Amino acid sequence: MAKASDKRRTPSRAATNKAQLTRDDWLDAAAGEVAAGGFSNLRVLTLAKRLGVTRGSFYWHFRDHEDLVVSFLDRWRDRRFVELDYMRPKGENPEEELHQILQILLTDAARNIRRLQVELAVRDFARRNEHAARIVDEVDRARVEQNKLLFRHLGVAGDQVEDLARLMYMATVGSQVVQAGRKGNEAAVERIEQLVARLALGQRSE
Amino acid sequence: MAKASDKRRTPSRAATNKAQLTRDDWLDAAAGEVAAGGFSNLRVLTLAKRLGVTRGSFYWHFRDHEDLVVSFLDRWRDRRFVELDYMRPKGENPEEELHQILQILLTDAARNIRRLQVELAVRDFARRNEHAARIVDEVDRARVEQNKLLFRHLGVAGDQVEDLARLMYMATVGSQVVQAGRKGNEAAVERIEQLVARLALGQRSE
DNA sequence: GGGATTCCGTACAGTAATGTATGGGCGGTA
């Protein structure tokens, strides 16, 4: 039991013995709110309650609400790029790499609900925010380029690479959008993946 | 010039000689707000200003804010269904019908920005609203069924119809999501359309 | 032409969210 004189400590944070909050802590909490209700649901008071502090802490770590949003978007973009770099196709086993990419983009999205929800929220926010729009555009382009590289490794005819990569990316994004929140269509997603794989492997130049 | 004694008329609506507002007028105005900023941007005062009235009018036509949202979603679903019924494939010229569907879903979406923005907003809202989720699900299923019917008319092998229809629908949705707000990729969309057409026509059973 | 109904304006209360000013505890540091 704590001593009675403990009331000299900051009372509201008595339960959480976590030392001090960092900027990333706030951004992590923001991810939860964004995933749940989009950027319009990103309120300072809610984050503060979740973190067990008051808004005074927020306005020390961030200049204002917009600062939080911009930082969140920038961090999201950076993470998507290191994620792309991590699974950059090396061309040693292209069929397996295609399977892995489709697995991550489709099947895995069903389990990584949080990540999917955040991406959809960022995408939606990009329709009315210039900064978000530029970031989403960068990520989209990079992903399509990655797909093109993969298809080149697979031996797809040169004039088909661009179209095929875009088609596959659009299909994966569309699948994420449509599937978001639904349940029980993992089997359908699996079949879509196999169809895309057959389509890609059937479009080789040789 | 109007007589000076005209000030006895309701002054705020002096400019607009439009008689009286109907429920659909409010829903039309709501579509603009939803397209611009999503459902979180759907505020009563903004609609009233746009329509040149006060909020008193709104609370006569609608019970509350939720009533507006539900009515908006229901009307959206109804319109999507009559739209589907209008361009239901008859099977007389399936190739042309495929072209038309892809044209409407892809190319035409670039011009019908308003309709596209509303659909994306409804889709985003469906992630946190049960009613919207059910409506979007109904529309998605109906559209995939329509695609299946078209592919059957095209002579696609029976076990490929489901997968192909879903792939095409996901690709169109994904294209709308990615393309929303961008400009200058009509050419890319056109090539995607041709690729889907080739893919579909190449998967016939015969 | 008088009452009832329709449609909208006005005024009020209440809530929620942001931003700012200010102070205070706590740890590092000379």
Added chain:
DNA sequence: TACCGCCCATACATTACTGTACGGAATCCC
């Protein structure tokens, strides 16, 4: 140990939005 900077609490002012109560003008209906 006394000071200073980091981190957070508190209090206040402001704005935006919702919902409701009430009244009033216009029109319909007999």
